[in-house]
Amino acid sequence: xxxxxxxxxxxxxxxxxxxxxxxxxxxxxxxxxxxxxxxxxxxxxxxxxxxxxxxxxxxxxxxxxxxxxxxxxxxxxxxxxxxxxxxxxxxxxxxxxxxxxxxxxxxxxxxxxxxxxxxxxxxxxxxxxxxxxxxxxxxxxxxxxxxxxxxxxxxxxxxxxxxxxxxxxxxxxxxxxxxxxxxxxxxxxxxxxxxxxxxxxxxxxxxxxxxxxxxxxxxxxxxxxxxxxxxxxxxxxxxxxxxxxxxxxxxxxxxxxxxxxxxxxxxxxxxxxxxxxxxxxxxxxxxxxxxxxxxxxxxxxxxxxxxxxxxxxxxxxxxxxxxxxxx
Amino acid sequence: xxxxxxxxxxxxxxxxxxxxxxxxxxxxxxxxxxxxxxxxxxxxxxxxxxxxxxxxxxxxxxxxxxxxxxxxxxxxxxxxxxxxxxxxxxxxxxxxxxxxxxxxxxxxxxxxxxxxxxxxxxxxxxxxxxxxxxxxxxxxxxxxxxxxxxxxxxxxxxxxxxxxxxxxxxxxxxxxxxxxxxxxxxxxxxxxxxxxxxxxxx
Numbered sequence: 001x002x003x004x005x006x007x008x009x010x011x012x013x014x015x016x017x018x019x020x021x022x023x024x025x026x027x028x029x030x031x032x033x034x035x036x037x038x039x040x041x042x043x044x045x046x047x048x049x050x051x052x053x054x055x056x057x058x059x060x061x062x063x064x065x066x067x068x069x070x071x072x073x074x075x076x077x078x079x080x081x082x083x084x085x086x087x088x089x090x091x092x093x094x095x096x097x098x099x100x101x102x103x104x105x106x107x108x109x110x111x112x113x114x115x116x117x118x119x120x121x122x123x124x125x126x127x128x129x130x131x132x133x134x135x136x137x138x139x140x141x142x143x144x145x146x147x148x149x150x151x152x153x154x155x156x157x158x159x160x161x162x163x164x165x166x167x168x169x170x171x172x173x174x175x176x177x178x179x180x181x182x183x184x185x186x187x188x189x190x191x192x193x194x195x196x197x198x199x200x201x202x203x204x205x206x207x208x209x210x211x212x213x214x215x216x217x218x219x220x221x222x223x224x225x226x227x228x229x230x231x232x233x234x235x236x237x238x239x240x241x242x243x244x245x246x247x248x249x250x251x252x253x254x255x256x257x258x259x260x261x262x263x264x265x266x267x268x269x270x271x272x273x274x275x276x277x278x279x280x281x282x283x284x285x286x287x288x289x290x291x292x293x294x295x296x297x298x299x300x301x302x303x304x305x306x307x308x309x310x311x312x313x314x315x316x317x318x319x320x321x322x323x324x325x326x327x
Numbered sequence: 328x329x330x331x332x333x334x335x336x337x338x339x340x341x342x343x344x345x346x347x348x349x350x351x352x353x354x355x356x357x358x359x360x361x362x363x364x365x366x367x368x369x370x371x372x373x374x375x376x377x378x379x380x381x382x383x384x385x386x387x388x389x390x391x392x393x394x395x396x397x398x399x400x401x402x403x404x405x406x407x408x409x410x411x412x413x414x415x416x417x418x419x420x421x422x423x424x425x426x427x428x429x430x431x432x433x434x435x436x437x438x439x440x441x442x443x444x445x446x447x448x449x450x451x452x453x454x455x456x457x458x459x460x461x462x463x464x465x466x467x468x469x470x471x472x473x474x475x476x477x478x479x480x481x482x483x484x485x486x487x488x489x490x491x492x493x494x495x496x497x498x499x500x501x502x503x504x505x506x507x508x509x510x511x512x513x514x515x516x517x518x519x520x521x522x523x524x525x526x527x528x529x
Contacts, residue, residue: 064366066366076414077437078438081439195422195428
């Protein structure tokens with residue numbers, strides 16, 4: 001009896017030694033699991049005063065903590081940089097976890113999709129610093145009115161915030177804006193998927209004075225920031241161009257060329273009076289009332305085969321042709 | 328006897344553990360420090376690659392230039408360096424270098440104080456159609472219609488090149504100055520050259 005117990009104990013010994021050695025020597029030990037030793041609360045790791053937080057080294061891929069140092073929120077030389085408790089609250093209950101309690105209560109302010117903290121309270125934390133300038137129209141804006149949290153779009157504790165990168169921004173926006181996700185896959189579109197145009201080039205998601213969260217005060221001003229040759233004013237102006245580019249164009253994507261909502265002549269016939277050749281039934285051949293020199297009026301660029309300067313003409317000499325945007 | 332045996336084994340175990348800690352303890356602390364540095368220090372990346380397009384496709388390469396079958400080289404880089412404790416950062420980024428829609432940006436800023444950047448980019452726009460026309464002189468100031476029975480194939484495209492210079496300065500009481508100067512040039516079949524600059528104080 002005594003001998004078998006001795007053998008069992010000796011048998012367990014190497015297993016115990018190996019287990020202890022692996023635990024001590026594990027390189028991931030400090031990064032992934034709380035230390036069994038009493039935490040040191042004296043050394044800041046990332047932000048000022050974060051010693052009390054980072055003394056409990058709990059970092060996972062799903063909940064990154066220390067990598068905020070890689071971001072602009074981690075530049076301690078900037079006096080505006082917040083602290084952990086500045087955003088997450090003093091969180092006494094989280095810090096002073098009672099003995100015997102396995103999971104610490106959440107901090108006072110928690111961000112994220114499933115956070116118990118109300119969206120308004122989450123956003124107030126960010127607005128403490130991020131107010132004015134590009135964010136001056138946040139209050140009452142569309143996203144604010146729909147209870148969109150800052151962290152619905154932004155990620156702070158990671159080096160790469162997808163919404164602040166042109167190449168990945170649209171994926172964040174299209175999480176909600178499904179219609180636009182479909183539209184940018186249409187044949188005629190802006191180069192959004194190539195990373196040349198981002199949603200934020202036209203829209204200020206934090207609010208704006210113009211319609212549809214435009215970055216500028218009107219659709220036309222926004223479009224002409226890149227398409228300045230269409231801005232005008234021209235000697236001969238085309239009224240829908242002057243009024244609103246989106247009367248004819250859908251900037252997210254269309255099946256008709258040049259981001260037009262409908263192809264010519266059907267687009268033009270939505271406005272233009274049914275007199276002369278304008279109101280004829282267009283066809284691909286010359287066998288209809290709407291043909292131009294015997295050719296069907298839907299061929300090639302249709303109305304724009306002749307009316308090439310459709311956005312406006314500066315022709316100073318030929319008034320007859322300039323007025324109808326033919327040159 | 329049983330108690331003595333248990334005590335002897337406990338001493339041996341403790342000795343073994345102590346020996347292990349002495350041997351691996353400093354290594355463990357060093358690795359922990361390296362892990363923290365890896366998590367907190369901004370990382371620079373350089374990526375090289377090659378892609379192969381197996382067929383000509385007008386739509387596929389409409390905005391990237393990858394219209395013809397062949398091998399294409401591509402590089403991305405993101406070099407970042409924080410200088411000292413002053414919060415000064417240098418960053419050089421390049422995207423799609425080697426392709427027709429490449430772009431590059433250099434930025435130097437002291438967060439909370441000032442910053443400047445210079446940025447270059449180009450964006451092609453190839454028409455997905457191949458136009459057959461008897462018109463010659465497209466893109467120029469003088470066009471003629473040739474008398475041949477059939478026209479010639481013309482590839483229409485425009486290339487938009489942008490160069491932007493920007494400067495930011497944070498002022499007291501929450502104000503800041505942002506100055507931007509951008510030159511956008513669009514060339515192609517029917518070229519136009521435009522430049523605009525802007526400044527804002529907010």
